Amino acid sequence: MDEILSAPSEPGRPTTFWDVLHSAAASGWSGQIEALDEQGEAGLVVFHQGRIAWAVSRHQTENLGAFLARIGKLAPEQIRAAQAKYRAEGGRRKLGAILEQDHRLERPVLRHCLRLHTRRAVDSLACRPRLTLQSGTGPRVVEDELTFPLEDFLPSVPPG
Numbered sequence: 001m002d003e004i005l006s007a008p009s010e011p012g013r014p015t016t017f018w019d020v021l022h023s024a025a026a027s028g029w030s031g032q033i034e035a036l037d038e039q040g041e042a043g044l045v046v047f048h049q050g051r052i053a054w055a056v057s058r059h060q061t062e063n064l065g066a067f068l069a070r071i072g073k074l075a076p077e078q079i080r081a082a083q084a085k086y087r088a089e090g091g092r093r094k095l096g097a098i099l100e101q102d103h104r105l106e107r108p109v110l111r112h113c114l115r116l117h118t119r120r121a122v123d124s125l126a127c128r129p130r131l132t133l134q135s136g137t138g139p140r141v142v143e144d145e146l147t148f149p150l151e152d153f154l155p156s157v158p159p160g
Contacts, residue, residue, distance in 0.1 A: 017126050018154070020133050025050045025150035032138030035131045043125050046138045051147035053138075054114070055121035059128070064095055067117045068105075078104055096146070107145070115148055122153045 020033060028050035035042040035057075043057035062070065065079040074082075082098045089098075096114055099105045105113070125131070141147065 017128075017131055017133065021045065021052075021122075021150055021153075024135075025052075029135075030138065030141070032136050034134050034136060035125050035128065036134070037128050037131055042128055042131060043121060044138075045122060045125070046141065048138075048141035048144065048147050051144075051149055052118060052122070052153060053141045053147045055118050055125065057121040057124035059124045060121045064114070064117050067120075068099075068113060071113070073109065073113060074099070074104055111146060114146060115152055118148065119153050123155075126155070 017035070023029075024031075024033060024047050030048050030050075032044050032046045034044045039058075041058065043055065043060070045055040046053045065074075065083055068074045069076050069079055078099075082095055082102065082104065085098050085102075086093070086095050093101075096105070096110050100107060100110050
C-alpha cells in the first residue's frame, strides 16, 4: 500500500520535495515516490538502494529519445528504430539499454545523458508548488551502474 510522505495540509510530514528525497536516499530505500498536484499525477522518482534510477515529470517537455536527438547524440531515424524495438518488446527493456546493446551509445555517454535527462525531470518536480508525495513499490531496477546519488540532483547553492 502506498504511504503518503508529504502533503501540503498535513503537519508533521516532511515539508519539501527535497526532504522526502533525502530521507529515501539516506535510508537506502528502493521504490517509487509518486508526485501528485492539483491536476493529478505530476510525475515520479524511482529509487534503487537509495540512489535515483530515473524520474519523469508531466511538465518535462521531452522524452529521452527527443533529448538525445536534440543534443546530437543520435539521428532521429536511430531513435525511431530503437523506439520501434522498445514497443515490439513490450517495454521489457529500457530505451537506453536498447541503444547501448545496438551500439548506438556507449555506456559513459548513456550514463551522462540519463543523468542530465533525469535531472530535468527532478528539477521540474521540485519547482511544483503543493505536491503530495506518496511512496510505492517501484519497477525493478536491473542496472545498478545506471543509478545516481541524490547529490547529483541537488540544486546548486551559490557560495555565501
